[in-house]
Amino acid sequence: MTNAGTTDPLARLLALREREPRRVVGLLSGTSADGIDAALVEIFGAGKTARVELVAFETTPFSAPLRARLHAAQVAAADELCELGFLLGHAFADAALAVAARAGVDARALDLIGSHGQTICHQPRSAGRTGATLQIGEAAVIAERLGAPVISDFRARDVAGGGEGAPLVPLTDWILFREPGRRRLLLNLGGIANVTLVTADPDTVLAFDTGPANMPLDLVARVASGGAESCDLDGRRAARGRIDHALVAELLAAPFFALPPPRSTGREAFGAEWVLPLINRFPDRLDDLLATLTHFVAASVADACARFIYPAGAVDELLVSGGGVHNATLMAQLAAQFAPLPVATTAAAGIAPDAKEAIAFALLANETLFGNPGNLPATTGCAGPRVLGKITLP
Secondary structure: OOOOOOOOHHHHHHHHHHOOOEEEEEEEEOOOOOEEEEEEEEEEOOHHHOEEEEEEEEEEEOOHHHHHHHHOHHHOOHHHHHHHHHHHHHHHHHHHHHHHHHHOOOHHHOOEEEEEEEEEEEEOHHHOOOOEEEEEOOHHHHHHHHOOOEEEOOHHHHHHOOOOOOOOOHHHHHHHHOOOOOOEEEEEEOOEEEEEEEOOOHHHOEEEEEEEOHHHHHHHHHHHOOOOOOOOHHHHHHHHOOOOHHHHHHHHOOHHHHOOOOOOOOHHHHOHHHHHHHHHHOOOOHHHHHHHHHHHHHHHHHHHHHHHOHHHOOOOEEEEEOHHHHOHHHHHHHHHHHOOOOEEEHHHHOOOOOOHHHHHHHHHHHHHHOOOOOOOHHHHOOOOOOOOOEEEOO
């Protein structure tokens, strides 16, 4: 950190409120556990008037052994989870250093780190169980190596307040994308798809998880390629497959898709245990399965919007972010499902689609720095506004 006028770490943290701009790194590893997205931003102000400028973005893939361990983490023993937490802390620190290097910024000049971590288990209340969530990636390791304060574990506070702990991007979507006179629909296609209706008033924002996105597609692509491909590159396999519309209807009939918001989901519902039986039904037709699942993802998003977004009023455009924007077949399916609504990526609004979620966690860290709530209770079901995250001082 550059504010070395005091040796008191807490005083140094609070002094960051007076700095304009603050250099903040947002770190995010999605539910597909393929790598870490890191966004280095400069943030001016906080709350409704916050302004952010992207300085650099970098994706750091996980090594193959670490990726394999993460995919098996749901059934890992305590000692494995313990070690993984620290290994991931180092991986997140490496990602922060990499994005600083890309920007030509001395890592010692970073003011704050916002780390989402890697979701190992997400157990929402909407599934009828005790609300609980677990993200790992030891913040103390990041703080030790970067010499900057780290704000992490954002979801737990919302869950403790009775919320779903997801989605957590609606406030930042509102900060980044609100525009007078327009009602924008923001769709993020990560492992799971989430949607936010951005309106002029943050109290009328709607947001929730629509269902799976890249998670099942990536798993099928890995099986179809014998492990050579981590995803359906450009949606090529899906493009040459045939859609099984009966299976699409069967999948859309699952109880989750009728649940009203607030709702969230994750690997527990739509991970390997959900996908492998489908693979067994299509042993020699995996391109057909990818075509079907790609169509299903687009249809589930459209169905969710028809059920829960459109009754609140018409929207002007759909802006898409996340890894799914690189799947041309999925984007074409979305355009068809939402026609005549214009469909574009968030680049049309000046925000790089790959970087949007990492930018969001940099913004959430900034809100926590100022003691501002980071959740929108109406979207998560939390009992009220909550300051999110845990602070680890360097």
